[in-house]
Amino acid sequence: MIQKLHWTLDGIPWHKLRREYVADSEELFYLVTSASFVETASDLYARNLVQHFADDHEVSSWLECFWEPEELQHGRALREYVRHAWPDFDWETQYARFFEDNSAVCKPEFLLPKRSLELASRCVVEMGTASYYTSLHRASAEPVLMELTRHIFEDEVGHYKYFYKYFRHYRATESPSRAQVLGALWRRLKLIEQEDGYIVLKHIHCTRHPDQTYGKAIYKDAMARCRKLAAKHFPYRMSANMFLKPMEMAPIVRRVVQPFVQGMARLVIS
Numbered sequence: 001m002i003q004k005l006h007w008t009l010d011g012i013p014w015h016k017l018r019r020e021y022v023a024d025s026e027e028l029f030y031l032v033t034s035a036s037f038v039e040t041a042s043d044l045y046a047r048n049l050v051q052h053f054a055d056d057h058e059v060s061s062w063l064e065c066f067w068e069p070e071e072l073q074h075g076r077a078l079r080e081y082v083r084h085a086w087p088d089f090d091w092e093t094q095y096a097r098f099f100e101d102n103s104a105v106c107k108p109e110f111l112l113p114k115r116s117l118e119l120a121s122r123c124v125v126e127m128g129t130a131s132y133y134t135s136l137h138r139a140s141a142e143p144v145l146m147e148l149t150r151h152i153f154e155d156e157v158g159h160y161k162y163f164y165k166y167f168r169h170y171r172a173t174e175s176p177s178r179a180q181v182l183g184a185l186w187r188r189l190k191l192i193e194q195e196d197g198y199i200v201l202k203h204i205h206c207t208r209h210p211d212q213t214y215g216k217a218i219y220k221d222a223m224a225r226c227r228k229l230a231a232k233h234f235p236y237r238m239s240a241n242m243f244l245k246p247m248e249m250a251p252i253v254r255r256v257v258q259p260f261v262q263g264m265a266r267l268v269i270s
């Protein structure tokens with residue numbers, strides 16, 4: 001299978017980047033740099049997932065030939081953006097420290113043994129990233145960041161569709177209960193917020209505030225500021241739709257539940 005990326009770093013007009021739009025925003029610095037770290041570390045997740053689906057040629061080749069190259073390209077493009085927008089940040093050194101910490105929590109044993117449930121939880125990750133880049137796209141008036149986040153958003157939605165398709169395939173044979181699917185979705189959602197976010201911010205925050213000792217209180221405060229920025233631009237409806245889709249509810253139930261989930265997301269994010 002030959003991978004053809006539908007956009008490349010060479011096609012991004014880096015010379016049009018307006019530093020003055022983003023340079024002083026600590027929140028944008030945190031959001032973009034965090035994303036560049038997590039995306040660059042995708043090969044760790046990819047390796048675990050490919051092993052998990054080793055006997056399924058269709059899923060493992062899609063992961064290796066499409067999903068992983070696209071995620072790694074997101075990492076390279078965001079790193080390039082950070083280099084242009086915040087040239088004082090020593091990306092390589094801080095990424096190496098993050099990578100060491102992240103490797104300890106990104107292990108194959110953390111994957112869910114039921115494939116349908118692992119695929120449902122991957123849908124949550126892609127929902128999270130699609131929402132993240134939509135918020136970033138809307139929150140910044142900087143033209144290059146807007147273009148970049150639009151490309152990445154489109155890729156993340158594409159990933160969601162594939163993971164959802166494979167989830168449905170395995171659901172047909174494994175028949176997980178709705179409670180199990182909801183459990184997998186919820187567990188992944190909490191992990192994104194608690195573990196992944198905490199570790200990634202640790203190695204970014206210290207460069208801005210070397211005098212402070214990083215801990216839960218600092219993380220919560222930084223997250224609150226980033227949420228405040230994202231809340232105004234967060235795609236609540238799209239996220240609720242993507243979150244609920246693997247639950248396979250009857251349309252009438254979904255019409256009742258969806259506004260509730262949207263409201264919950266508003267409460268959590270704002």
Ligand SMILES: [Fe+2]
Pocket residue numbers: 039070071074129152156
């Ligand atoms: Fe990505």
Ligand SMILES: [Fe+2]
Pocket residue numbers: 071126129155156159
């Ligand atoms: Fe993705």
